[in-house]
Structures are given as C-alpha cells and as structure tokens.
Amino acid sequence: MVVLGRLGLGAALVLPVAGLVIAGMLGGASGRARRVVVGLGWAATLGALGGLVAVAAGAPFGLLVRGRAGSVVVGLWADQLTVTLLVLVCGVGALVQSFAVRSLQGDPRVGRFLAGTSGVVAAMLLVCSAATLPLLVGGWVAAGVAFVAVLGCRPDLPGVRQATWRTAWLFGLGDTGLVVAGVLVAWRVGNLDLVDARALEAAPGRLGDLATVVALLLVGAALTRSAQWVLGRWLPGTVAAPTPASALLHAGVVNGGGILLVRTGALAGASLPAMVVLFVAAGSSAAVAAQLMTRRPDVKGSLVYSTKSQMGFMLAEYAVGAWLAAVVHLVGHALYKAMLFLGSGSQVPRLGQAPAAPRRALPGLLRAGLAGVSAGAAVGVMVAVPGALADRGAAVLVVFAALSAAAAAWSWWERPATLGWAVLGVGGLLGASGLYGLVLWGLGRWLGPALPGGAAGLLSPWWLLVMAGAGLVALGALRVPWLAERLVPVLVDRAAPERLGSGLWWEGVV
Amino acid sequence: MSPADDPRVGRLWAQVEEAARVVPALWPLATAIAVNPLWDLRQLPFEAAVATAGPVLGIEGYPAPAQMAEAYAEGRISADDLRAALAAREGRRPEAGPGGEDVMGSGVPGSATTAVERLDARCGSGLAGLVDREVAKWCGAYVAGILADPDEEGFYRSWRRAVVHDPGARALVGRAGRHQLAAFGEDPASALRGALDHLAVPEARWVAELARHLGRMPGWAGLAKWRSLWAEADSPGRAPTLLDYLAVRLCYEAVVVTAPAPPPRRARLARRGIERRHRSSAPGGSRDGLPGGGSWWTASPALGDLPEDLQRQLAELDPPARAATWLAAFEIHYRDRLLRALDAAEQRWEHPAAPSPAAPSPVAQAVFCIDVRSERLRRHLEAEGPYETFGAAGFFGVPLRYQPFGAAETVDLCPVLVRPRIELGEQPVGAASEEAARRSLAGRQAMAGARRAFDGARKGSAAQFVLAEAGGFVAGPLALAKTLAPRGAAAARGRLHALLAPPVPTAVTVDPPEGTPLGEQADEEQALLAEATLRTMGLVRAFAPLVLLCGHGSSTENNPYASALDCGACGGNRGGHSARATAAILNRPAIRRRLAERGIEIPVGTLFVAGEHDTATDRVSILDRHLVPASHRDQVAALQAALDRAGAATAAERRRTLPGSGHLGRIGQPEHRAADWAQVQPEWGLAGNAAFVIGPRRLTAGVHLEGRCFLHSYDPAADPDGQALESILTAPVVVAHWINAQYYFSTVEPAVFSSGDKTAQNVVGGIGVVRGAGGDLGVGLPLQSLFDGPRPFHEPLRLLVVVQAPLARLEAIIGRNRVLQELFDGEWLHLVAQEDEGSPWQVRLPGGTWARWAPADAPVRRPVPVG
Secondary structure (H helix, E strand, O other): OHHHHHHHHHHHHHHHHHHHHHHHHHOOOOHHHHHHHHHHHHHHHHHHHHHHHHHHHOOOEEEEEEOOOOOEEEEEEEOHHHHHHHHHHHHHHHHHHHHHHHHOOOOOOHHHHHHHHHHHHHHHHHHHHEOEHHHHHHHHHHHHHHHHHHHOOOOOOOOHHHHHHHHHHHHHHHHHHHHHHHHHHHHHOOOOEOOOHHHHHHHHHHHHHHHHHHHHHHHHHHHHHOOOHHHHOOOHHHHHOOHHHHHHHHHOHHHHHHHHHHHHOHHHHOOHHHHHHHHHHHHHHHHHHHHHHOOOOEHHHHHHHHHHHHHHHHHHHHHOOOHHHHHHHHHHHHHHHHHHHHOHHHOOOOOOOOEOOOOOOOOHHHHHHHHHHHHHHHHHHHHHOOOOOOOOOOOHHHHHHHHHHHHHHHHHHOOOOOHHHHHHHHHHHHHHHHHHHHHHHHHHHHHHHHOOOOOOOOOOOHHHHHHHHHHHHHHHHOOOHHHHHHHHHHHHHHHOOOOOOOOOHHHHOO | OOOOOOHHHHHHHHHHHHHHHHOOOOOOHHHOOOOOOOHHHOOOOHHHHHHHHHHHHOOOOOOOHHHHHHHHHOOOOOHHHHHHHHHHHHHOOOOOOOOOOOOOOOOOHHHOOOHHHHHHHHHOOOHHHHHHHHHHHHHHHHHOOOOOOOOOOOHHHHHHHHHOOOHHHHHHHHHHHHHHHOOOOOOHHHHHHHHHHHOOOOHHHHHHHHHHHHHHOHHHHHHHHHHHHHOOOOOOOOOOOHHHHHHHHHHHHHHHHHOOOOOHHHHHHHHOOOOOOOOOOOOOOOOOOOOOOOOOOOOOOOOOOOOHHHHHHHHHOOHHHHHHHHHHHHHHHHHHHHHHHHHHHHHHHHOOOOOOOOOOOOOEEEEEEOOHHHHHHHHHHHHOOOEEEEEEOOOOOOOEEEEOOOEOOOEEEOOOOOOOOEEEEEEEOOOOHHHHHHHHHHHHHHHHHHHHHHHHHHHOOOOHHHHHHHHHHHHHHHHHHHHHOHHHHHHHHHHHHHHHOOOOOEEEOOOOOOOOHHHHHHHHHHHHHHHHHHHHHOOOOOOOOEEEEEEEEOOOOOOOOHHHHOEHHHOOEOOHHHHHHHHHHHHOHHHHHHHHHOOOOOOOOOEEEEEEEEOOOOEEEEOOHHHOOHHHHHHHHHHHHHHHHHHHHHHHHHHOOOOOOOOOHHHHOHHHHHHOOOOOOOOOOOOOOOEEEEEOHHHOOOOOOOOOEEEEEOOHHHOOOOHHHHHHHHOHHHHHHHHHHHHHHHHHOHHHHEOOOHHHEEEEOOOEEEEOOOOOEOOOEOHHHOEEOOEEOOOOOOOEEEEEOOHHHHHHHHHHOHHHHHHHHOOOOEEEEEOOOOOOOEEEEOOOEEEEOOOOOOOOOOOEEOO
16 A cells, blocks of 8 residues: 555656656647646646555655665655645646646647646645655745746736746745745754654754744745735736636645645744734735725636635634644635636626526624624634634634624525525535534544644634634724725725736836 | 706717727627727728728737738739739729828827827826726726715716725825816816816817727727617616716826826836837737737738739838738638639539429428528538528517516617617416426525625625635535536536526517507517518518527637627527517417418418527527427427437537647537636637628528628519618628628737737626736637637638629619618628629629629639629
C-alpha cells in the first residue's frame, strides 16, 4: 500500500511537470498535445487520490532523501493534511485545464496557458507537501512565477498587462519577505523539517529575537498571496484574464496563504504580534470586502471581492487558532469559487422564464431580529454545552452557520410557498445543516492528527464573533439614510476598477 | 421623456436625437438582437455613412487588407472580380462619393472632439479616460441598482445626489469641483444646457460635440439610446436615458476643463502622458491586438501576383475607395458563384431525365424560418421523401405579446421594428389539468425561492462565509460533472426539474369570447394575419394533410449571448411559441371559414402543427403532440421520424465547420456543445450569411447553399399586385439586413462593434457585458461568433437579395418605400432579379437601372445596361 501511495505521490508531482514540458514545447498547437496535457492533469489527480487512499489505509509516509545524520534533506510528505490539499490542487488544476481546452479552443496561446497552469499545479504541490522549509519556499516562489505567466498569457486583452505587472510586483514583494524568512530560519535553525512536530515547535525558540520578524514575514507573504489588505491590490485587475485563469486563481492560488501558515505551524502561529497583525488585517479586509462585493455591478468583480472577504475570514480563523476550520474553509471555498467563476456566463435572466409569484417583504428590524436570535441561540448552545469550545473555535462556525441559515430562511420566506414546499424548505435547510455538520466532523476526524497543534491559539476564537458583529453593525449603519448617502458613493468608487493605464509597471503600484 | 416646454430645451432634445444617430442602439442581453450599427445613417450611401461614423467612433468600416489578401490568395476574390468592381465604380463616380454630404448638419465630422480631448491633446494628459471611468462607474452602479433611485427619478438625478460624496470625483476635480458637478441644474435637460454653455460650445456645433461624447463609449451610449428611442416605457430593467447620460458626461467635462487647480493626483496623471485606454480618433487606431487587423490607411493588401494594371488602378484610389473596391470585388465573386449554382439547378430541372419536383404530391408541408440555419435542414428534409418546404419569417407574421404559462412577464415575439398586435397566453389542457398545473407552478416557485434563498445568503455580509464552505462540497462534484459529462449533467438537471415541476400539457388560448363584437374583431384580426402569412409565402392552395410550422431556438449553456442565437424575427427569443400560436389560429374553424371567404380554401383534413428547431443540436421537435387528433397521429409520427433523420444529417454536415470538432473528440460534437458550459462556440449562429433569396423553392431546391442564405418563399404568379412581395421586402429583408450588417461590422471592426473575447467577458447587471474589469459595455457579437481563432469565419459581405419577380413590380415597390430606396440605392444591400423561371438575371444598379448579369470572368466584362 505504501508503495502504491509513494507511486501516487510521485506521479502527482511528476505528471504536471511533464504536462508543463509538453505544453511548453509543443505550444499546444496540436489537439493531441492538448489532450495529453489534460490527461496528465487527471492522472496526477488520480495519483494524489492514490496517496490519499494509502494514507487512509495505512499511515503517513514520505518520499524523502535523508542526510548522513538521518535528518531529512529534501522530500515530499503525505499525511492527511497534505494529501487532502494535493487532491484539491490537482483536481482544480485538471478541471480548469479541461475547461480551458474548450473555452480557449481558438486561441493560439492555449499551449502557453496549459503550460502555465501545469506549472502552477506542480509548484502548489510542492507548497502543499514539501517536507522541508526551503523546498516549500522554492515551490511558493515557483507558484507565483507560474501564475503570473498564466495571467500574462493574453496580453492582447484590455487590462491584462497592467494586472500582470501589478501582480508580479506585489508577489515579488511578498515572496521576497518569505525568502528572507527562509534564509533567516536556515541561518539560525538549519534545514527545518516541516514534518517533525517537535522541530517546528522548537523553531521559534531557536530563532530567538528573530522569531517575531520571521513570523511577520510569513504573515506578510500569506496576506499578499491571499489578497488581503493593501497587499491584495493585485486581485481586482485579474478578471481581465480569461475565465479559466480566474478560476485557477480563486480556487487554487489564493489559498496559498492559508496553506503556508498551516504548514509552517508554530513558526508564525506562536507569535502574538504576528497573529494580531494577521487578525486585524484579514478581519478588516473581510468586513470591507463583504461590503464592496455588493457594490460591484459585474459578476466577476463581485466574485473578486467575495474571494477577498472569504480569504480574510479563513486567515482570521487561522489567527485565532481555529486551524481545522481554516483548512475546511479553504477546501470548501475553493470548490465553490471554481464553480461560480466557470459558470459566470449564466447570469443573464431570460424573459418569460421567471415564474409569477407573490412576494412579501420582511421588515429590516425583523430580519435583524431573526439574525440576532439565531446567532444568539448558537452562542448560547456553545456556552451551555460543556466542551463545545474545546476544539479550538471550530464551534464558532456554528454561529456563522446560524447566520447563513437565517439569511437563507428570510429570503425563502419572502416568496410565499405552499405548506408542503415550506416544510420541504425548512427540512432541506435542516438537512443541509446536518450534512454540513457531518462533513465538518468527518474532516475534523480525518485532518485533526495531521494539523500541527500546540502553539495555536494565542487569540481567543471569540474574536471571530467580534468580526462578525462589526460586519453586521456596518451593514446596519448602511441602512441609515444619512450614512448610506455618504458611504455608498465611497464604496462604489473603491470597488470600481481603476482607469486602465499604459501598462507600465510603476503604474500598478502607485 | 420630453422635457419642459422651454423651446430651447425642445431644440436640445432634437439635437441629442440627431447626435445619437452615429451610435447603435444596444438591446439588453436578455433580448440581444442583431442591429445594423449605422441604421440611423441609412439615408446616406453606405460609403458615406461609414465615412461619417468613422471619426466619431474610430472605425474604418471595411474588411482589413490582410483579410482581403487572404481571400485573394484563396481564390475567393479574383483579378476579374476586381476589374468588375473597378468598372462598376467608374460607372457611377459622379453621383456618390464618401463624405459628400455633411449629415451631422453642423461642423466638420472629421474634427469631432470633446473639450477634454482637446485639453488632453494640448497638455498630453489622459483626463478623457478618467472621465470615461467615472461615467462608466456610475452607469454600472445605476443599471445594477447599486445607485439608489427610490423615486424613479432617473440616472441624472440619482447621480447628482451621490456625486457630491464621491471620492473619485474629488480626485478628478477637487473638493470644490465636486460640488460644481452638481450645480448645473436640477433636471438633465437644463444641466446639459448649462454644461454646454459653460464649455462655450456654440449651438451650431452641439450635434458634432454631443456625437463625439456618445461615440467615446458607444456601449453605454447605445444602452441609453435603446432606453430613449426603442424600449417600451414599462420594459424591465434600469438604464439611463440619452439626456441623462449626456448630462452626466457633460457635467464632468465642463468641470474638468475649467477646474481651477488640478489636485495632486490629477496633476500626476496629467504628467503621465498619453492615454491608451481609448481608441484614438484617428481611423485605424482601433485594430491593435484584435483579429483581422491592419488598416487601409497604413497598408494595402500586399499581392505580388496582382496584374500590373490593377495594382496601378487601385493605387490611384484613396484608401476608403480602395477598401470599398475590394469589398465590392468580394461581393461580386460570391454573387457570381451563387447565381451560377442557381442557374445550374434550373437547367437540371429542365433536363427531361431529372425527376420533376412536383411529381408526387407532398405528404406534408413544412414552413421554416428564413434564418440561414434552416437552409441545411430544409435540404435534408426534402431528401427524406415527398416533403415540401417553405420559408417565412420566424414569427409567421403574427406579432405576439405572449405570456408563457405561469410566467411573471410577457415576451414580445416579433421583430423589434414591428409592434405586437395580439396578446395571447396559454392554458393547461387535458385531464386533471388544474391539479397538475398547480403542482407544476408550486414547484417552479419553490425552485425560484430556493435560488433566491441561496442568493440571499450569498450576498449577506456575515452569512456568506459558511455558505461558501458548505456550498463548496456540493459545487465541487457538480463542476466536475458539468465539465467531464456535460450531457449527463444536463440530462440529470432536466430530470430533476421535471420531478420538481412536472411539465404541464398546455394550449395557446386563441379562442376569443364567441358571439361578442370583441370576439368578432379578434377573429377578423387573426384571419387578416393568417391570410397575410399564407399569401406572403405563397402557400394558398394544394395544402398537404399535415403542415408543420417550425420556429427555432438554440439551447446553450453558460452563454450570455444565448439570445443572439435565437430567432431574430421573434425579437431574440425562441420561436416555438410563435409557431404554436400560428398553428392554433390556422386550425380554428372560424378562421378557416373567413380564409375561405378570402379565397384560401384549407381542406378539412389539413392539420397545422407547430415545431421547434434547436439550432445547436439540429433536433426538431413537434410541439403540442397532445393536441394532435387521432386521425393525424401516424402522419405526425412519420414526420417526426423524417425530421429526426434530417436533423442528424444536418448536424453531420455542420459538424465539419465547428471549431475544434477535430481535436475535441466526442465532446466537440454539436449535441455535446449545446450542453457544455465550457463551450464558447456552441454553434456558428448566422455567421456566413450572405444572400436572401425570394422565390419559389424550385429556384433553390437541391442546391447546396452552405447555410449562407435566407430563403423566403414567394410565388410571383399568386401575387399580381405585389402586396406579398412588398411585405417581404419591407419586413424580413430589413431584419435580415440588420443581421447581415451586424455580422459585417462586428467582423470588420471588432474593436468597436464586437463585444470582445467571450472568455474575458464579464456580465454587468444582467443587461450587458464589459471586457475584463470594467469600462464600456460591449456592443455587437462576441469574437467567438465571428472568428475561428485569429481567422474570420464570417465573410463580411453586404447582403445580396435575389428575387424572382417582374422587375417592374420590384421597381414600383422600391419607389413606394423610402427605406428600400435608401437601402438599395445606397448599396447597403445588393439586388438581383429574374423576371421568371429561366430568364436571365438582372443586376440592379443604384438609381434604379438594371443591367443584365454576366459573371466577372465571362468574356463580356462589363454588364450591359438593358433598362
């Protein structure tokens, strides 16, 4: 089984590289070359699945090169966390490539696109499963470079040049920080083994006074790649690229921040200043982006700010130590966003298709009340049930789930339905909640052992609720006419794309 | 709409309308229809209209030199064609030349610039692009309902309330300037006047100035034009009006030009130099980076093997004339090829050995839309057996306002140039219909409610987080299925829909209340329409026992431009409902009685049935099977089987032309494409359209027309007074001309008249698309509808109308109709005709003279005038 798993793990890495080479050399000119590259992508996904089966059936394993003292020099590691991420990355990559060979069928540059996406997948695989820090850093930088290449595939489309330059510049900034952090760690600690939990936990101590600097640099890199705060200014422009590139970005590349932090564990997580910075930056980004999301008239622009907001939420979860919740969110959101981006052409209502139905309006106060009651009930349950909060804040998600359910419920209520359908709706919502709980529980059981623990949790998970509260207050404030009149133009302006410039690199920065 | 009673304001409105002639009206995506972008310049000859619109929109308006060179290399243009085109040009030089008349009434069109553009040109700044950004930002916010307009006061007033708090405006014109923006007036008309006065534009130059303002962003301006001049007052969706749009734009310009001191950001931008975002107004500046590139001002087709004399003659022409000559040669080549094919077919009929087409009386007659995509299907259906086919406009001459069963809104099923004349709906029929209908409706409402609930949670600022995460575990497998097994996924979704909302058998309610004056009137109206329909296509006798009326629509997935593939004669909607309504009307005994009184005797045994041709899959389904009486069931089943076989043959023929069908394998086949959300080219739509043939089917039967011809049936013998011909020429031909001109201009000017690469399109407010992140709305068709990669698939040719009818009758009709005069004399369309079967073809020259057709490569080179 382990042999099979090793084969799968190796295949997951080697096949996308082969795809990169084939697509790069043949330029995707022939249909057969394109088919082969896509096939390799799916084969890599199967390899990753094989690794997952092997881990599930047996134990974590690695493809490791060990030095004389038995320490790991370089290698790949497969445990529950890394194989889950491998399957996600390979799967999203293959999905995007399958989509792209059809949607870009007339494009002479489709070969470059396939090569770039294969490169992103291969590099992200290193980030997900590298056994040592230098390899992870190398993979991270390669993923950035490969993604910039994907983005710049179609310089003829309006806005692509500017977006590419801006992304390259900001990625360069974040990546430089990460490389510096890697050098500092290598200098003080040596070739840090990411698999060895004890080594990871001891690392901040061995870094001494540099520990905070390293943690902040890691957080900076994560904030850049996950498009947070000013470091995320590269993201809105990327919608200029073809839809499959956006799907790969929103379902794969932006997750890098979360993956990096979870994999380096205590290196960043043990530093209180770094976690405070992360929480404030990500939390405020999430709240602001949630407002900007509804101030964009276009489908893709709205999805961009949604991603920004979701990534902020994910990083904030990480900052309060809810690592499991962060990983689950990362996986779920990736799939959700891939679907929405690829299907972004379906947003045109056709006349005569909407069914005639009466409507009723739910007063705003009642809506706020409904949200408050359901959230309050969730909080009450968590406080009352002993041990509910024990699992590092994953339970805070229940509050957010209650808010989602409340929003869905009131939207449902606004369309009067027959009793049968109403019962079915409520039942469906309950069933979905149950299923969601089950998935969470299952993923928790599965991922739990592989998550580096220990140092996590310098901030209380309750801070997440403060963030949600702040978001709701902002929403309420925008219902006050006097404030709305002044704030909505600001939001509209901030959300709107900038004037496209001449594509000079420095134009993207200032 | 019409502003206050102030005469100056009234004059302003007239000038706005005049200025709006240069931008095409843009219909919302839900009913995206093909439009001749220069329709309002049709009073000018084609070349002059292009020359007029050129500087305002930044277009050249002719196929690019590279494309012409390619056509020449492939033999689609020959030296003979060029000679013929030059000769034709020579023959009519004195009358029409480009730029002859100054249509815009005031100012020289070529010098049209806005005040800020002039400022930019002086200082080397890029402020005009910043103004565009602000205007586009607010237009987008307005159509998507983000900019609050609680009292329905319109775009200008809502903008005026918001802009004083807008940081974007502050960055552009400073804090004081921001308040000045709102100080030009309460209402759009006075603000527009105020801004024009502020800019010190003399009234004589208003039209030219306003035209350029509209031309800077033809998309948003086009939407405003649609709202002001085409839309019904109650049509859904928000859009600025022309006055609103221009008022907002001019307010920005007025303040930007006179802002006292540029704020820091503005100064920085001004220093930064040339703005590239927008096409320079110089012709040819628009073609960078788009397929079909090259400019007639900078290049000519590089052709080594073109004969010396031709090279010299072409070089003598100025660039637009050279371009027009190449276009004319391209058209001559196609004309000669088509007429030769028709003549060859005619000779075959006359050949004694050939089977006479009228030999067996047809078991069924089928009426298809004139759409070019019907041509293939008709040819294959006729090959299946004794089926006779007809062509008519896809709304079957019945301009409907239709309410589908259980739908919230009505749909106008007629060309946009026609107003709906009857309102119809549908009712469930059959046993237990009420219960089934209630159940189906509840199911549909529940599905809509679920979608709403999802959207509600998706947009909630705190509710979205868990939704995304939980939704992802459902969305992931779904995306996988849709990508790997598109047909399976679509079938599963269809089954789920059928389970939740079981389809209900319905019938169109065509029976008016009996015995009342109102009912009489409705009957009379229906009979009138029915008679006109039958007479127009020449189906007035020898009815087969079964007559199929077949509309068409296209099933595609994830396609913002889906309605551009549907029936243009049904206003960009599917044509099935029109066919059902018309069949129901023609089956009514009361109508048949009235028709008989008018001399159209429909036998009792004849049944009209409706069908719909899915042009993405080439499946034809006969609709309302539950209404077919037992007497006709076998015949309907046989017809359905023949249609299935004909559809499969049509799909097989079409498959070869579809891009990627070679390397995509199974998933590149038509029926997969229709269900595939990754597919940006599900079908070619009307690409390739080149001719419109009016005449009996005998004229074209058996000729492989490559899906490039609109075919309208016409029987010259049955129409002595020319009424039918007149209605064909003034309605279907004009619709086809719009389609043809849309494809033409989208192909030759993709930067302005196409909405860009589909994969980078971004739907805005459900009504339009932008390219990438934002900016102007896309106008026209997406590139993927016209180009196969970098190569144009559509051959940009002006429509060739081929008629079999007496020339005198044709001339009389053209003489009666101003629009036809403009179109034919201005060479927006070409016309050839033959008096009757077998007589020689005559080419109509501008001005109404006719010349006997001789192919360009025939020994006699010049057409010999006969009239």
